[in-house]
Amino acid sequence: MTIKVAINGFGTIGKRVADAVDAQTDMEIVGVTKTGPSFGCDLAVKKGFPLYCTFDDSSKISAFADAGYSCSGGLSDLLSVADVVVDCSPGKLGAENLEKYKRAGIKYIFQGGEKHALTGQSYTSSANHSDNIGVDGTRVVSCNTTGLSRTLVPLFDYCGSLKVECTMIRRAADPGDSKKGPINAIAPVLKVPSHHGPDVMTVKPEIEINSLAVAVPTTIMHVHAIVADLPSGHGLSTESIIQMWKETPRVIVMNGVNNRITTTAEVMEMARDIGRKWGDLHEIFVWEDGISLQGDRLYYFQAIHQESDVIPENVDCIRALMGTEEDWKASVAKTDAAISSYYGL
Amino acid sequence: MTIKVAINGFGTIGKRVADAVDAQTDMEIVGVTKTGPSFGCDLAVKKGFPLYCTFDDSSKISAFADAGYSCSGGLSDLLSVADVVVDCSPGKLGAENLEKYKRAGIKYIFQGGEKHALTGQSYTSSANHSDNIGVDGTRVVSCNTTGLSRTLVPLFDYCGSLKVECTMIRRAADPGDSKKGPINAIAPVLKVPSHHGPDVMTVKPEIEINSLAVAVPTTIMHVHAIVADLPSGHGLSTESIIQMWKETPRVIVMNGVNNRITTTAEVMEMARDIGRKWGDLHEIFVWEDGISLQGDRLYYFQAIHQESDVIPENVDCIRALMGTEEDWKASVAKTDAAISSYYGL
Amino acid sequence: MTIKVAINGFGTIGKRVADAVDAQTDMEIVGVTKTGPSFGCDLAVKKGFPLYCTFDDSSKISAFADAGYSCSGGLSDLLSVADVVVDCSPGKLGAENLEKYKRAGIKYIFQGGEKHALTGQSYTSSANHSDNIGVDGTRVVSCNTTGLSRTLVPLFDYCGSLKVECTMIRRAADPGDSKKGPINAIAPVLKVPSHHGPDVMTVKPEIEINSLAVAVPTTIMHVHAIVADLPSGHGLSTESIIQMWKETPRVIVMNGVNNRITTTAEVMEMARDIGRKWGDLHEIFVWEDGISLQGDRLYYFQAIHQESDVIPENVDCIRALMGTEEDWKASVAKTDAAISSYYGL
């Protein structure tokens, strides 16, 4: 059986999830939605993804044909031929869409722009794949939460407890967004602590975590500056933590100075060299020479490609909901093999 | 016969030219050079390109082996197995390298960072492919000159004369370069007129052109603001110029407002969607709604992807030097078919 | 008689005009308006400017007292005690405000954000001070138009005719604005030619001028790249043009390379050193080494401090409307002496 996947919203995240699903052997795209005819439709057409309208309104549906695009119907039509829908619509539409998905009787996955409360369930591969087996719907956590989970969960699993403070230095706009600023300022998130860190507890409640966040004038990656207190008697060293992360899926640990990759500019350049679509980096990048364990307190930096680290998580999450792969590491391996490019790190 | 191509310098331009050559059926990469072992070597290894040292010094050559990379020798060794070398070394090494290439008795191609005087010959597909058939060596002009040639040459060919002023708004650093500024300033090039525009005359001497240039705090593309005076009685209209450029190879003409592609951010996002390696855009992007012919004076804007527009030109140039394809349009078609991605505009 | 000046709108422009008016001996501030209590009110209070509400609504007026600010009434109250009002309200309120000013029977000055058609009259000191003597109301042209007038009008006055193309490289947001982007893009103004250049003709109709414009990710200054065709037989040289501008009020001509002032960053740093309020530079900055006359075609760059070049123009304009100073150079000298800091260039 091939899992039939609908993508509701074919923008920054939607186009990437569709591409990653399309690359797998056990699932296929049965359709993607757009609000109206636009350049994004060409991308769907060329990829061979059936095009649907975000709305069921017949005049909006016929607008596609008027612009020369073949449109297969409205959202309801799409939901009726799918096993699972990945909601990649802009935020704040969650509650409304949830009703539609439930009415259609199919599984559903929301993104991290929605609150945990919407579904009462959240997901990230390394933290709680097994909790999501067979559930009706869930939320793949945000890029930041996913990034924190990747490095903190293995640390927690080893140590048994963890108390974390994270300062998130966030890119203020995505590369394709020319509207948002600031051009020359640092903008602290004045809600303190910020919501970012504690969101990790939706997938791993045992990790104690808080965060502070600022936005800065860059478009390419977030950086996390992390201070984690390990329980005494943890038995770890800087070296053994490096080793742990080198063995962790979807984490890249590289020496910055030796490889001349000391900023997010060079990290993204390396990602372009790797050759994935859109120059994406699904992995979390940890600077090896920025990791330092001082007594029980661990310091490290990691960089997050905000547009793509959650993409493979959505693929794994589909398998969890459909109950087709119970072992998270097996799913991760399958997903990544299909979307990796010629050049494996 | 397959043309044997050496790449001297495997950086921003070199890695892309190697990739593009590798994609062609009539040529192959016989080796690429690096100054020493580094992350860039991995990329060559994974692509299967034989690795050579930029120098002939045996201790520098053996440093590769020490770092775990198989190195096939020094530059002289590489030149001895090649038909043509594409020089992608950093600027200012031209004169020194030229001697080596001549001594090796092979054809050579320099990049636009070198002066025309070095080779006495310059190249861009649409302007003077035929002038370069069978010559010993030439220079593929810079990204800016290439961009100007793409749109100005067909206009000149139609009109018979052309007088042009161009203001070049240049990206101050490449995406992978975290050292250069400015962060918050505009930097005029105080040599007036700048060298950029007149360089077009190295490939098309009949076009009269001057330019002014500024650098601005962005990394992704240059923009040209162009004012071109057509000869009276030219018979063109805004619409016929749009049509001319739509039929010109390696020029994309799109309506900015209708397609929501009004800045270089959205142009580069479209390029990522197209799916070429590194998110490159080999074509010059001209905003259709930014073209306006007022009497005999033509105004337009074009965006230049500084990292990649010259890449296919190098491939065509190899064919010109080797004399294997005399028709520039045939070469362009062959080159582009091989490096285009799934999604043709 | 001291001219009684009202400032309607106490923001970026309004606070500066108020400060400049306050520094003169022949005029005084009788009040400034704010829409409601906020940090900006403190500035007015400390400067001793009577505070009025932008609206005549009594509940809005009393809101000031509730926040601890003494408010002298609504806009109508302010207009009733003024001879002239300088409208520094955000754009698009022009038509509505114009009615109020006429009803109050006082003179009025709008800013360049409003269209020429609103008043049918525009102003800049060097171009048409005498045309504005005694008129009921006018519009001080925008920072860009003011900048172009400063250097083009003396050139025109000397030559008798002038045909100009200007590419405007514009700062995308003001220093205190953290909302607007782009962070990493160049945004061409796709209306071609742009409205900026031709606006010069509202103050000097004989100058033929067009322009192209782009916005770039910087906050501090605009730069103009200008190409001006002089009539044949003009008799000027690069040196004599430099000399002309050195003798022109409110134009600074400095060698960029020799003074290490090669970008707008160093120009603004020099302005801070001069010691004017807000680090303003009322003058247009022209790079001496960026001026080049090639035959009849003149090339040059100039930098515009968008927040402040129009400030002294508003002061001169008040004198024109009130008919108290018919000689523009005398007014300029008086204005500038009063607002200059300890350090005269």
Place this chain on the structure above:
Amino acid sequence: MTIKVAINGFGTIGKRVADAVDAQTDMEIVGVTKTGPSFGCDLAVKKGFPLYCTFDDSSKISAFADAGYSCSGGLSDLLSVADVVVDCSPGKLGAENLEKYKRAGIKYIFQGGEKHALTGQSYTSSANHSDNIGVDGTRVVSCNTTGLSRTLVPLFDYCGSLKVECTMIRRAADPGDSKKGPINAIAPVLKVPSHHGPDVMTVKPEIEINSLAVAVPTTIMHVHAIVADLPSGHGLSTESIIQMWKETPRVIVMNGVNNRITTTAEVMEMARDIGRKWGDLHEIFVWEDGISLQGDRLYYFQAIHQESDVIPENVDCIRALMGTEEDWKASVAKTDAAISSYYGL
């Protein structure tokens, strides 16, 4: 007696210290040094500061006269007429200069670019003024250390102990610097923990502190994201900490959302409104709505004007070294009254 102050280096810091010293009644500038004639000399001349050459070399001294500047001699000449020298030369010259100052037998003050070890003594008003009374020489700590001391010292003095983690989000270049990048990247300082936080212990050894640092593409201010652990039983609340800092000299506590000052762009705009020279903000800016005490853990953000927060510290430090004011609060009040503008916050 008026203290005779020499400024060695008249750049970003030197010109500001000279200006602040000049504004005091108990000290005067006897001279400032420049390496050679340049635009910066004009500023000294206009201010009436005697100009000296950084070197004692007679040909370098005569170069000033050749360029039309009156030069009073070399560094030795300046030192011979001074009671104290403030070293504002670029970093790395410390050891060499120290010898000269000792030889001249005068007091000396270095800046935070030099290491504590150079003098074995460091200074910041609120932390250790009394330790510096009458010493031969000291080092005014860096802008970041000064900023941390301002808010942490009163907290420590109240609580008796403090354990702090600080993430420093640093501006990558000063406003007048157009050379340095990055334009679009975040650059972590891979030495972990960074040197910034622990430097606080040179003035207040009892505060336990570490830090992580990143540089970001902005020019105007640093931001500190701070997590401080108070000892149990501290008896403080968010409100009482706000009150404490409101009563602390050179700290501004303002509500960001209510005052629409939510980023460093608006903080700097407020500073320009205040009207100090160069638009400086000598105070540390703390967002009131970004302060949150959660149990014993305190979270807050503060913004640092890197060009100016140390300026008044240098004035106080002169009084400490000369032994003319033993009460730090009295010195601070005297210094600030002299350099404050019309508008006191």
